[in-house]
Amino acid sequence: MSTIKRDGFGSRFGVLVAVAGSAVGLGNLWRFPYMVGTNGGAAFIFLYLFFVILLCMPIMFSEFIIGRRTQSNAFGAIKKIAPKSGWLSIGVISVVASICIMSFYSVVGGWTLEYIFKSFSPSFLTSDSSALSSQFSGFSQSSFMPVVMHLLFLAISALIVVAGVKNGIEKYSKILMPVLFFLVLLLAIRSLTLDGAGEGVKFLFHPDFSKITGETMLAALGQAFFSLSLGMGCIITYGSYVNKKENLFKISFMTVAADTGFAILAGLAVVPAVFAFGIAPGQGPSLVFITLPQIFAQLPFGSVFAVGFFFILLIAAVTSAISLLEVVVAYFTEELKMTRKVAVVVTFMIIGVLGTFSSLSQGSLSDVTIFGKNFFDLFDYTSSNILLPVGGLLVVLFVGWRMKRADVLDELTSGGTVALRKSLFTGIMLVIKFLAPIAISIVLINSLI
Ligand code: PFF
Secondary structure (H helix, E strand, O other): OOOOOOOOOOHHHHHHHHHHHOOOOOOHHHHHHHHHHHHHHHHHHHHHHHHHHHHHHHHHHHHHHHHHHOOOHHHHHHOOOOOOHHHHHHHHHHHHHHHHHHHHHHHHHHHHHHHHHHHHHHHHHHOHHHHHHHHHHHHHHOOHHHHHHHHHHHHHHHHHHHOOOOOOOHHHHHHHHHHHHHHHHHHHHHHHOOOOOHHHHHHHHOOEEEEEEEHHHHHHHHHHHHHHHOOOOHHHHHHHOOOOOOOHHHHHHHHHHHHHHHHHHHHHHHHHHHHHHOOOOHOOOOHHHHHHHHHHHOOOOOHHHHHHHHHHHHHHHHHHHHHHHHHHHHHHHOOOOHHHHHHHHHHHHHHHHHHHHHHOOOOOOOOOOOOOOOOHHHHHHHHHHHHHHHHHHHHHHHHHHHHOOHHHHHHHHHOOOOOOOHHHHHHHHHHHHHHHHHHHHHHHHHOOO
């Protein structure tokens, strides 16, 4: 994104690759399966899909509308429409949330890097769950390599943000994302055909609604926001690069469809195998790193697939990480007037230190807790379950109540070039003004009770 000048993306495909690159990442392939596992399976998926369609689509339009209207970074965008007002908290949330997310995202990015190297060794792929489990905890709890890998992942992402690789990362993403999709599809097919996979399929598709609690609802909402990169100015920033003629509906719809497709497919790849191999679905963050090597062990040329898979997962993680970093860097350069290089170095140092704490909290610092959570869980919980929903709430309120209705219509119809029925526009405005804010507030309040 760093090289995209204010004149914007060249083509609709370019926009889609960039937005989908931000959305599809560790959130789909690492976080979604284990959240499904810890939050009771099908009922969680049901809530997730409900929130995606009802709330995330309107929030995505809203962020695109703010960004394209103002042609600015998240903070600057709000400042242009509502200077010196409380609305600027949207900009503050976006910077804080980006830093919080990167402080654990980069650690998981580091684990992915390590797993590329591990996949080269033939003994790595085994069907022995407990061996894989102790291998993962042995690595993630140590104090040296995971920190090095986290810093390496962060450095790769930071370098891309400084140097810009419009013709690199974007070009390769166009090829690699479809390849990733086919690899996950292959894993899903293998997973679904394992002995004992049926229990997993039941877990994924037979909802037990008695499992829904206030916390589950908040977890599903937080996951939906996290996976779609919403509630923290990322789509506002991308929206500022979108051509005036582009249809915001189409872009939003295609991004949501691609991201959700990836998440469900990842669930199908991981969960049936979890049941077939007798792993506990509520494992948490280690789930994918224990399950996937076992599925690869069941495939011919498993090592080749494993190396390829973790490598492409790394690329997917990097394309999301650069969008997170860009939110902070754009704020530092445009608002605090730092040069781009200084901004990236400052961002690297902040996240480097915080990420080191969250990496160490898996092992040597595991006893240090704040509100009962270690650093890793604290960054994760605060961003996904508090900052993103609150950010999303403020965004819809801003578009619904603060922006001029005529401006919103102008953006939704791309300056009058896209037909939009009056009744549909009224419906969208009702969702943005009332339904979405009320629904998000209910979920937030409900989880407090
Ligand atoms: N959506 C990314 C993922 O699913 O991995 C993570 C993310 C990127 C969250 C950018 C928020 C964001 F602004």
